[in-house]
Amino acid sequence: MEMRICIDVDDMARAVTFYTAGLGLRVGRRFNGDFVELLGAGSPLDLLFNAAGTHPVAGSPGTRDYRRHWTPVHLDFVVEDIEAAIARLLRHGAVMEMPVADRAWGRIAGLADPFGHGLDLLEFRGRGYDEILQSD
Template identity: 80%
Template sequence: MDIRICIDVDDMERAIAFYTGGLGLRCGRRFQNAFVELLGASSPLDLLLNAPGTHPVAGSDATRSYQRHWTPVHLDFVVDDIDAAVARLLQHGAVLEMPVNQRAWGLIAGLADPFGHGIDLLQFTGRGYDEILQPAQTLPD
Protein backbone atom coordinates (compact mmCIF):
# COMPACT_ATOMS: atom_id res chain seq x y z
CA MET A 1 0.00 0.00 0.00
CA ASP A 2 1.27 3.45 -0.86
CA ILE A 3 0.64 6.57 1.16
CA ARG A 4 0.45 10.14 -0.09
CA ILE A 5 0.66 13.04 2.33
CA CYS A 6 -1.65 15.97 1.53
CA ILE A 7 -0.90 19.41 2.95
CA ASP A 8 -3.36 22.28 2.57
CA VAL A 9 -1.71 25.63 1.86
CA ASP A 10 -2.97 29.09 0.98
CA ASP A 11 0.04 30.22 -1.07
CA MET A 12 1.33 27.62 -3.52
CA GLU A 13 4.57 29.35 -4.52
CA ARG A 14 5.52 29.98 -0.90
CA ALA A 15 4.74 26.35 -0.05
CA ILE A 16 6.85 25.06 -2.94
CA ALA A 17 9.75 27.29 -1.87
CA PHE A 18 9.45 26.14 1.75
CA TYR A 19 9.39 22.41 1.08
CA THR A 20 11.90 22.41 -1.79
CA GLY A 21 14.34 25.02 -0.49
CA GLY A 22 13.96 24.09 3.16
CA LEU A 23 13.84 20.31 2.93
CA GLY A 24 15.35 19.56 -0.47
CA LEU A 25 12.22 18.06 -2.00
CA ARG A 26 11.60 18.57 -5.72
CA CYS A 27 8.49 19.31 -7.76
CA GLY A 28 6.89 16.44 -9.58
CA ARG A 29 3.62 16.90 -11.44
CA ARG A 30 1.85 20.22 -11.30
CA PHE A 31 -1.91 20.28 -11.79
CA GLN A 32 -2.36 23.94 -12.65
CA ASN A 33 -1.96 25.87 -9.42
CA ALA A 34 -4.38 23.74 -7.39
CA PHE A 35 -2.21 20.69 -6.68
CA VAL A 36 1.56 20.22 -6.77
CA GLU A 37 3.30 16.93 -6.10
CA LEU A 38 6.60 17.04 -4.21
CA LEU A 39 9.06 14.17 -4.51
CA GLY A 40 12.24 13.15 -2.73
CA ALA A 41 10.83 11.83 0.56
CA SER A 42 9.81 8.21 1.17
CA SER A 43 6.23 9.23 0.26
CA PRO A 44 5.08 11.99 -2.08
CA LEU A 45 3.76 15.18 -0.53
CA ASP A 46 0.84 16.81 -2.30
CA LEU A 47 0.41 20.53 -1.75
CA LEU A 48 -3.26 21.44 -2.11
CA LEU A 49 -4.21 25.08 -2.62
CA ASN A 50 -7.23 25.95 -0.49
CA ALA A 51 -8.32 29.41 0.62
CA PRO A 52 -8.54 30.30 4.30
CA GLY A 53 -12.09 30.13 5.64
CA THR A 54 -13.20 27.39 3.24
CA HIS A 55 -14.79 24.21 4.55
CA PRO A 56 -12.63 21.08 4.34
CA VAL A 57 -15.73 18.85 4.29
CA ALA A 58 -19.13 19.75 2.86
CA GLY A 59 -21.60 20.57 5.62
CA SER A 60 -18.88 20.99 8.24
CA ASP A 61 -18.77 23.94 10.62
CA ALA A 62 -14.96 23.74 10.54
CA THR A 63 -13.07 26.12 8.30
CA ARG A 64 -9.46 26.21 7.16
CA SER A 65 -7.13 28.42 9.10
CA TYR A 66 -3.46 28.87 8.39
CA GLN A 67 -2.65 30.22 11.83
CA ARG A 68 -0.70 27.80 14.02
CA HIS A 69 -3.06 24.98 14.90
CA TRP A 70 -2.69 21.73 16.75
CA THR A 71 -3.67 18.42 15.25
CA PRO A 72 -2.83 14.91 16.42
CA VAL A 73 -1.01 14.35 13.11
CA HIS A 74 2.31 15.96 12.24
CA LEU A 75 5.17 15.17 9.88
CA ASP A 76 8.64 14.00 10.92
CA PHE A 77 11.49 14.57 8.49
CA VAL A 78 14.70 12.60 9.06
CA VAL A 79 17.74 14.74 8.24
CA ASP A 80 21.51 14.24 8.27
CA ASP A 81 22.36 17.65 9.78
CA ILE A 82 19.61 18.98 12.04
CA ASP A 83 21.23 22.35 12.71
CA ALA A 84 21.58 23.08 8.98
CA ALA A 85 18.01 21.88 8.31
CA VAL A 86 16.60 24.09 11.09
CA ALA A 87 18.50 27.10 9.69
CA ARG A 88 17.19 26.47 6.14
CA LEU A 89 13.59 26.09 7.32
CA LEU A 90 13.78 29.26 9.40
CA GLN A 91 15.04 31.13 6.32
CA HIS A 92 11.97 29.84 4.45
CA GLY A 93 9.44 30.97 7.06
CA ALA A 94 9.29 28.19 9.65
CA VAL A 95 8.78 29.02 13.32
CA LEU A 96 11.01 27.20 15.81
CA GLU A 97 8.80 25.92 18.62
CA MET A 98 11.22 23.47 20.24
CA PRO A 99 14.97 24.00 19.83
CA VAL A 100 17.18 21.00 19.10
CA ASN A 101 17.03 18.53 21.98
CA GLN A 102 19.07 15.40 22.62
CA ARG A 103 17.18 12.14 23.07
CA ALA A 104 18.45 8.59 23.57
CA TRP A 105 17.92 7.89 19.86
CA GLY A 106 19.28 11.18 18.46
CA LEU A 107 18.23 14.82 18.04
CA ILE A 108 14.81 16.42 17.58
CA ALA A 109 13.60 19.93 16.79
CA GLY A 110 9.96 21.07 16.58
CA LEU A 111 8.80 23.68 14.10
CA ALA A 112 5.68 24.98 12.41
CA ASP A 113 5.62 25.53 8.66
CA PRO A 114 4.35 28.87 7.28
CA PHE A 115 0.84 27.37 7.06
CA GLY A 116 0.47 26.42 10.72
CA HIS A 117 1.29 22.71 10.35
CA GLY A 118 3.57 21.10 12.92
CA ILE A 119 6.73 19.40 11.68
CA ASP A 120 9.60 17.75 13.52
CA LEU A 121 13.14 17.23 12.33
CA LEU A 122 14.91 14.08 13.50
CA GLN A 123 18.59 13.23 13.27
CA PHE A 124 19.20 9.65 14.35
CA THR A 125 22.40 8.60 16.08
CA GLY A 126 23.66 5.15 17.01
CA ARG A 127 20.91 2.66 16.29
CA GLY A 128 18.19 5.33 16.09
CA TYR A 129 14.92 4.31 17.71
CA ASP A 130 16.39 0.88 18.45
CA GLU A 131 18.42 2.62 21.20
CA ILE A 132 15.26 2.74 23.32
CA LEU A 133 14.32 -0.94 23.06
CA GLN A 134 13.92 -2.42 26.54
CA PRO A 135 15.89 -4.52 27.08
CA ALA A 136 18.38 -3.74 24.31
CA GLN A 137 17.85 -6.21 21.48
CA THR A 138 19.91 -7.13 18.49
CA LEU A 139 17.79 -7.16 15.39
CA PRO A 140 18.50 -9.68 12.63
CA ASP A 141 20.21 -8.36 9.51
Protein backbone atom coordinates (compact mmCIF):
# COMPACT_ATOMS: atom_id res chain seq x y z
CA MET A 1 0.00 0.00 0.00
CA GLU A 2 1.25 3.45 -0.82
CA MET A 3 0.65 6.37 1.51
CA ARG A 4 0.67 9.99 0.31
CA ILE A 5 0.82 12.94 2.66
CA CYS A 6 -1.29 15.95 1.64
CA ILE A 7 -0.69 19.45 2.99
CA ASP A 8 -3.00 22.36 2.21
CA VAL A 9 -1.22 25.65 1.52
CA ASP A 10 -2.33 29.09 0.36
CA ASP A 11 0.94 30.08 -1.36
CA MET A 12 2.30 27.34 -3.61
CA ALA A 13 5.60 29.02 -4.49
CA ARG A 14 6.41 29.64 -0.83
CA ALA A 15 5.42 26.09 0.11
CA VAL A 16 7.59 24.53 -2.60
CA THR A 17 10.56 26.64 -1.51
CA PHE A 18 10.00 25.84 2.18
CA TYR A 19 9.90 22.09 1.71
CA THR A 20 12.60 21.85 -1.00
CA ALA A 21 15.17 24.41 0.19
CA GLY A 22 14.33 23.88 3.86
CA LEU A 23 14.13 20.09 4.01
CA GLY A 24 15.83 18.95 0.83
CA LEU A 25 12.78 17.43 -0.84
CA ARG A 26 12.54 17.71 -4.63
CA VAL A 27 9.68 18.51 -6.96
CA GLY A 28 8.26 15.44 -8.68
CA ARG A 29 5.27 16.37 -10.80
CA ARG A 30 3.28 19.59 -11.08
CA PHE A 31 -0.44 19.43 -11.76
CA ASN A 32 -2.04 22.64 -13.09
CA GLY A 33 -0.44 24.86 -10.43
CA ASP A 34 -2.80 23.73 -7.68
CA PHE A 35 -1.03 20.48 -6.82
CA VAL A 36 2.71 19.83 -6.55
CA GLU A 37 4.21 16.46 -5.69
CA LEU A 38 7.37 16.48 -3.57
CA LEU A 39 9.69 13.48 -3.42
CA GLY A 40 12.63 12.48 -1.27
CA ALA A 41 10.89 11.36 1.93
CA GLY A 42 9.51 7.92 2.76
CA SER A 43 6.19 8.90 1.19
CA PRO A 44 5.36 11.49 -1.46
CA LEU A 45 4.26 14.81 -0.02
CA ASP A 46 1.53 16.54 -2.01
CA LEU A 47 1.12 20.30 -1.65
CA LEU A 48 -2.46 21.28 -2.43
CA PHE A 49 -3.40 24.89 -3.07
CA ASN A 50 -6.54 25.86 -1.17
CA ALA A 51 -7.33 29.48 -0.38
CA ALA A 52 -7.85 30.62 3.19
CA GLY A 53 -11.52 30.86 4.07
CA THR A 54 -12.60 27.97 1.85
CA HIS A 55 -14.48 25.00 3.27
CA PRO A 56 -12.41 21.82 3.60
CA VAL A 57 -15.52 19.66 3.82
CA ALA A 58 -18.70 20.40 1.86
CA GLY A 59 -21.44 21.57 4.18
CA SER A 60 -19.02 22.12 7.08
CA PRO A 61 -19.14 25.46 8.89
CA GLY A 62 -15.35 25.28 9.36
CA THR A 63 -13.04 27.11 6.98
CA ARG A 64 -9.35 26.85 6.19
CA ASP A 65 -7.18 29.08 8.33
CA TYR A 66 -3.41 29.22 7.89
CA ARG A 67 -2.61 30.73 11.26
CA ARG A 68 -0.98 28.29 13.68
CA HIS A 69 -3.40 25.51 14.45
CA TRP A 70 -3.25 22.24 16.31
CA THR A 71 -4.14 18.85 14.94
CA PRO A 72 -3.45 15.41 16.39
CA VAL A 73 -1.48 14.57 13.24
CA HIS A 74 1.92 16.10 12.52
CA LEU A 75 4.96 15.23 10.43
CA ASP A 76 8.35 14.15 11.76
CA PHE A 77 11.36 14.66 9.48
CA VAL A 78 14.54 12.74 10.29
CA VAL A 79 17.59 14.92 9.62
CA GLU A 80 21.34 14.39 9.86
CA ASP A 81 22.12 17.78 11.46
CA ILE A 82 19.25 19.26 13.46
CA GLU A 83 20.82 22.71 13.94
CA ALA A 84 21.49 23.12 10.21
CA ALA A 85 17.95 21.99 9.36
CA ILE A 86 16.46 24.43 11.88
CA ALA A 87 18.50 27.31 10.44
CA ARG A 88 17.34 26.51 6.88
CA LEU A 89 13.69 26.21 7.91
CA LEU A 90 13.75 29.44 9.93
CA ARG A 91 15.18 31.27 6.88
CA HIS A 92 12.19 30.01 4.89
CA GLY A 93 9.51 31.04 7.36
CA ALA A 94 9.30 28.32 10.02
CA VAL A 95 8.52 29.28 13.60
CA MET A 96 10.48 27.60 16.39
CA GLU A 97 8.09 26.29 19.02
CA MET A 98 10.16 23.78 20.99
CA PRO A 99 13.93 24.18 21.22
CA VAL A 100 16.20 21.22 20.64
CA ALA A 101 15.87 18.67 23.42
CA ASP A 102 17.95 15.59 24.06
CA ARG A 103 16.26 12.23 24.37
CA ALA A 104 17.62 8.69 24.90
CA TRP A 105 17.16 8.02 21.16
CA GLY A 106 18.54 11.33 19.86
CA ARG A 107 17.38 14.95 19.60
CA ILE A 108 14.05 16.61 18.76
CA ALA A 109 12.90 20.14 17.91
CA GLY A 110 9.37 21.40 17.26
CA LEU A 111 8.49 23.96 14.60
CA ALA A 112 5.54 25.22 12.59
CA ASP A 113 5.69 25.70 8.83
CA PRO A 114 4.58 29.03 7.28
CA PHE A 115 1.05 27.60 6.88
CA GLY A 116 0.44 26.79 10.55
CA HIS A 117 1.21 23.06 10.32
CA GLY A 118 3.30 21.60 13.13
CA LEU A 119 6.36 19.53 12.35
CA ASP A 120 9.16 17.97 14.34
CA LEU A 121 12.77 17.43 13.39
CA LEU A 122 14.43 14.28 14.68
CA GLU A 123 18.15 13.58 14.76
CA PHE A 124 18.68 9.95 15.73
CA ARG A 125 21.77 8.69 17.50
CA GLY A 126 22.90 5.18 18.28
CA ARG A 127 20.06 2.82 17.41
CA GLY A 128 17.46 5.61 17.17
CA TYR A 129 14.08 4.62 18.59
CA ASP A 130 15.46 1.13 19.26
CA GLU A 131 17.33 2.73 22.18
CA ILE A 132 14.00 2.80 24.04
CA LEU A 133 12.55 -0.43 22.63
CA GLN A 134 10.74 -2.47 25.26
CA SER A 135 11.39 -6.17 25.36
CA ASP A 136 8.57 -8.52 26.26
